[in-house]
Structures are given as structure tokens and as C-alpha cells.
Amino acid sequence: MTIPTGFYNIIDFGAVSGGAELCTKAFFAAVEECRQHGGGTVYVPSGTFLTGPIELKSNVTLHLEAGSRVLFSDRIEDYPVREVRWEGTEGPGYMPMIYARAAQNICITGTGTIDGQGGFWWKSHLQRKLAHPRPRLLYFEDCSRILLEKVLLVNSPAWTVNPVRCRNITIDNISIVNPPNSPNTDGINPDSCKNVRISNCQVDVGDDCIAIKSGVENGKYLIPCENVCVTNCTLLHGHGGVVIGSEMSGGIRNIVISNCIFEGTDRGIRLKTRRGRGGTVCDIRVSNLIMKDVMCPIVMHQFYFCGEGGKEKKVRDRESYPVTAETPAFRSIHFNGITAVNAHAAAAFLYGLPEMPIEDITFDSISISMAENAVPGVPAMMDGVGETLKMGVFCANVKNISFNNVSVRGVEGPVYQLNSAEGVTFSNCRLDSYSQPALVKQETADSTFPLKTPFLCP
Numbered sequence: 028m029t030i031p032t033g034f035y036n037i038i039d040f041g042a043v044s045g046g047a048e049l050c051t052k053a054f055f056a057a058v059e060e061c062r063q064h065g066g067g068t069v070y071v072p073s074g075t076f077l078t079g080p081i082e083l084k085s086n087v088t089l090h091l092e093a094g095s096r097v098l099f100s101d102r103i104e105d106y107p108v109r110e111v112r113w114e115g116t117e118g119p120g121y122m123p124m125i126y127a128r129a130a131q132n133i134c135i136t137g138t139g140t141i142d143g144q145g146g147f148w149w150k151s152h153l154q155r156k157l158a159h160p161r162p163r164l165l166y167f168e169d170c171s172r173i174l175l176e177k178v179l180l181v182n183s184p185a186w187t188v189n190p191v192r193c194r195n196i197t198i199d200n201i202s203i204v205n206p207p208n209s210p211n212t213d214g215i216n217p218d219s220c221k222n223v224r225i226s227n228c229q230v231d232v233g234d235d236c237i238a239i240k241s242g243v244e245n246g247k248y249l250i251p252c253e254n255v256c257v258t259n260c261t262l263l264h265g266h267g268g269v270v271i272g273s274e275m276s277g278g279i280r281n282i283v284i285s286n287c288i289f290e291g292t293d294r295g296i297r298l299k300t301r302r303g304r305g306g307t308v309c310d311i312r313v314s315n316l317i318m319k320d321v322m323c324p325i326v327m328h329q330f331y332f333c334g335e336g337g338k339e340k341k342v343r344d345r346e347s348y349p350v351t352a353e354t355p356a357f358r359s360i361h362f363n364g365i366t367a368v369n370a371h372a373a374a375a376f377l378y379g380l381p382e383m384p385i386e387d388i389t390f391d392s393i394s395i396s397m398a399e400n401a402v403p404g405v406p407a408m409m410d411g412v413g414e415t416l417k418m419g420v421f422c423a424n425v426k427n428i429s430f431n432n433v434s435v436r437g438v439e440g441p442v443y444q445l446n447s448a449e450g451v452t453f454s455n456c457r458l459d460s461y462s463q464p465a466l467v468k469q470e471t472a473d474s475t476f477p478l479k480t481p482f483l484c485p
Contacts, residue, residue, distance in 0.1 A: 033067030035060055037076065044074030046098050051079035051105070061087050066132065071095045071139060079105035080162070083127040083135075091139025091178055099124045099164075101147035106162055112191045112218065113160040114334065115243030115274035120159045123166030124184075133167065134174040141165075141180050148184030149209050161185040161211075171195050181205065186213040187232065192250055193220045200227040207264045209233035214265065216240060219250035219277050229261045236265040236292065241277030244304055244353065251278040260287045267297035268318070273331045275355065276306040284313045293404065295324040295367065299331040300355040301342045302380065311360040318367035322404040324395055325362065327385055328378040329355055330409035343410035347381040358386040367395045372404035372415045374435045374442075379424035381447060388428040397437035422448055430456050 035057045038044075042053035057069045058081065066086025073094030080099075083089060091097065100106075103121070111120040124143055127133050135141075143164045151157050164183035167173055171194045180187050180203045187203050190196055198215060205212035214230035217223045218240040230236040237260070241252040262268040268289040271279055289295045295318045298308060318324050332342055341348065348354070357379065367374075374395040379385035403414035406421075419438040422428065423446040431454040435442050445451060 036070045046075035080122045085130040086132045088134035091137035093138045095139030101144040117247045121162040123163040128168045136176045143183040145182040145184040163189045188215045191218045196223045198225045203230045205232040223255040225257045231263040235267040235270040236262040238270040240274040244276045249277040257284045267294045268292040270297045272299040278306045279308045282311045289318040293322045298327040301331045307356040309359045314363040316365045323373045323406040324367040325375040328407045329380045361389045363391045369398035371401040373406045373418035375420045376406040377422045384424045384426040386426040391431045393433045
């Protein structure tokens with residue numbers, strides 16, 4: 028079938044440039060006319076156009092010309108309430124700003140700007156004045172064949188790009204900029220999606236730059252997120268560069284992260300979950316990364332305490348629990364060719380569950396150096412973990428983990444600390460003359476991280 032190539036300029040449907048007159052009806056009319064003719068391009072010329080939510084339909088391309096700005100209203104009455112997924116569960120939420128449901132062949136292209144005017148939403152959220160979750164800037168549910176290309180996305184009220192249960196997604200050469208202090212303004216969050224390609228993007232946000240998710244245990248749908256490639260991206264200032272979880276109850280698998288630069292993110296690669304979530308994260312390949320001024324380059328843990336249920340005893344308890352369908356698992360995760368300079372809190376932090384250790388992990392050709400003027404930070408958001416400074420590689424409850432050609436420099440204290448670690452191998456690992464020997468310290472009464480088994484690095 029040939030998709031028609033009609034051209035629908037929003038000016039022809041009554042849109043007025045200047046950013047003062049609401050153009051919601053013009054956008055709706057242009058999309059509807061395009062839909063009725065089988066598809067085509069809704070064209071936004073140069074200028075600033077104020078609007079409420081825009082719902083895209085199958086076979087519709089929204090193209091933003093150079094110099095154009097789609098400016099979204101900051102009046103709450105312009106956003107009807109819809110059922111959406113937010114943080115892993117379905118429920119009422121304010122309609123996303125650009126939205127599609129059960130559509131195919133959706134494109135957003137061009138070098139214009141999409142501005143969510145998030146200031147109103149951030150303030151209202153922090154003051155707890157909102158009855159429902161904030162709108163996402165771009166949100167798609169149950170769609171297939173999505174293309175996002177070249178656009179600049181700024182000031183999102185919450186997560187910026189959030190496809191849910193979608194297939195065949197290409198996100199290429201877009202830029203996302205949200206203020207560093209804006210709450211929950213993640214960059215790109217594929218949730219329970221399949222076949223996702225994220226490439227050549229720059230993401231500078233107030234929360235995780237890219238977060239891969241698959242719902243929570245009490246969500247309506249438990250669908251895996253799988254076959255995701257992240258490559259050639261620059262990730263700045265977020266809480267995490269590329270994050271997996273904590274919503275991972277549907278499982279996350281077949282993920283490739285390569286050829287990226289991280290600068291100023293709190294954590295680099297970050298995996299997080301907790302008891303009760305269930306799900307398995309597996310078959311992850313991370314390679315060819317440069318990190319600079321990152322608090323902790325690599326974090327994996329299973330005691331994440333944020334969100335509903337995060338303060339329950341079972342989440343923080345270090346004792347072993349029976350393995351059930353609610354027990355989350357991390358396994359088959361491989362790191363290769365990573366250079367991190369000016370790290371602050373720790374080189375790496377891995378903390379698995381005693382009943383389900385983090386398993387089958389490799390570190391190959393890794394170089395991590397700590398900053399001379401390091402700033403203390405908390406490597407993992409879990410009970411019992413406070414600020415650290417120039418800590419080396421910490422591992423607890425791990426199984427079958429190997430370190431090959433790993434260099435860790437500038438730490439204060441043991442370079443490797445291992446607790447309840449089984450099947451650990453070292454090959455060609457180097458220590459600098461300023462580090463203390465790689466002997467794991469014994470547990471002490473006031474130890475932040477309880478360690479039981481001393482281990483000597485060969």
C-alpha cells in the first residue's frame with residue numbers, strides 16, 4: 028500500500044503565529060484532514076504556535092520547519108484526563124502534549140522546537156497541587172513504526188519521550204534539554220517496548236537521561252522491554268546516563284549500549300530494582316563509553332527504596348528470603364571498553380540479594396580514575412548506604428563475576444571490596460601506587476557496608 032503524501036500547513040487551518048493565541052483547534056483540524064486523506068504531513072512553519080495537546084493518527088508526520096516552535100499551554104484546563112501509564116501502573120493522568128494510541132507510521136521530524144513550558148507543572152508538582160500525574164511531552168501507547176528525528180525538545184513537564192507497549196521505534200539525532208533541577212524530567216523512557224533504536228542524540232535533563240522500563244508488579248500489563256540499542260549519544264547532568272529499572276517487572280532483555288559519552292551524570296550505567304518487583308534483567312552489552320565527572324560510573328543493586336512500597340521491611344532487609352516470582356534477577360551483563368575519569372563517590376557499586384545474587388557479570392578493558400578533588404555522593408539509593416568518597420569497586424551478593432584488564436586509580440581504601448562473592452576471577456588488573464592493597468576489610472560494628480568474607484586480589 029502506498030501512503031499518500033499530502034501536505035497540510037497549520038496556517039491554512041487557522042493557526043496564528045506569535046505564541047499568544049491558542050491554536051489547538053488548528054492542529055486538530057490539520058491532523059484530522061490529513062487522517063481522512065489516508066495520511067501525509069502536518070506542516071508547522073517558522074514562528075511560535077501556542078497549543079494544547081496534539082493527538083496524532085496513523086500515517087501522519089508532524090514536521091517542524093527550521094525556526095518553528097510549538098509552545099504548549101501551561102493552563103491545566105487545556106489538558107483532559109486520560110488513562111495512561113505512569114511509573115509502571117495504569118491510571119488517570121493529564122493528557123500528554125503530543126499523544127497517540129494504537130496508531131501506526133507516526134513521525135515527528137524537522138529542526139524546530141517543541142517546548143512543554145514545564146515551569147508551571149514542576150512548581151505545582153512540588154507543591155502537591157496536582158490531582159493527577161503531569162503530562163509527558165511525547166507519549167505513545169500501543170503504536171508501531173514511530174520515527175522521531177532532529178527535533179529539539181525542551182522544558183518537559185515530566186518524562187520527555189515515553190513510548191509504552193510500542194514496537195519498531197527509531198529515535199535519531201534529537202536533542203532534549205530540561206533544567207537540571209526539574210523533577211522527574213527523564214529524557215527517553217521506552218516502557219515495555221520491542222525493537223527500539225536510539226542513536227545520535229544529546230540528552231541533558233533533571234533526572235535519568237535514558238531509562239528502560241517494563242512496568243511494576245501491580246501494573247495491568249507485564250510485558251518485557253527488549254531489543255533496545257542505544258548508540259552514539261551524549262548524556263549530560265542526569266541522575267543516571269542509561270538506566271534499567273526500577274520498573275522492570277515485565278523483564279528487560281537484549282540491550283546494547285555503545286559508543287556514548289557521559290558527562291556530569293550522577294551515575295553512568297545504573298540498574299535498580301527491589302524485592303516484590305520480580306522480572307529478570309539479562310543479556311545486556313555495554314561497550315565503548317567515555318565518562319567524565321560521574322559520581323559512580325557503574326551501579327547495580329536490588330534494594331531500591333523509592334516509590335510506593337519502597338520503605339517496607341522486605342526491601343531493606345539484608346537477610347535471605349525465599350525465592351518466588353516476586354524475586355528480581357540481574358544476570359548476563361557485560362561491560363567492555365569503558366574509560367571513566369574524575370569519578371567521585373565510587374568506581375563501581377554492586378549489591379545483589381542474598382537469595383538472588385547478581386550473576387554472570389564481566390568487566391573487560393575498564394579504566395576508572397577518581398577525581399583529585401572528589402565530592403562525596405551516595406552511589407545507590409538504598410537503606411544503609413550513605414555518602415562515600417573515592418571508594419573502589421564494591422560487590423556484595425554476586426556470583427560468577429570477572430575482572431579482566433581493569434585499572435582503578437586514586438581510590439582511598441581497598442580497591443576491591445567483596446562480600447558473599449562466589450566465583451570471582453581477576454586477570455591483569457592493575458593498582459596504582461597511591462591505592463591501598465586490594466585486601467577487603469573485615470566487617471566492623473559501624474561499617475556502612477557489612478562485609479563478611481575478606482578477599483585478596485591477585
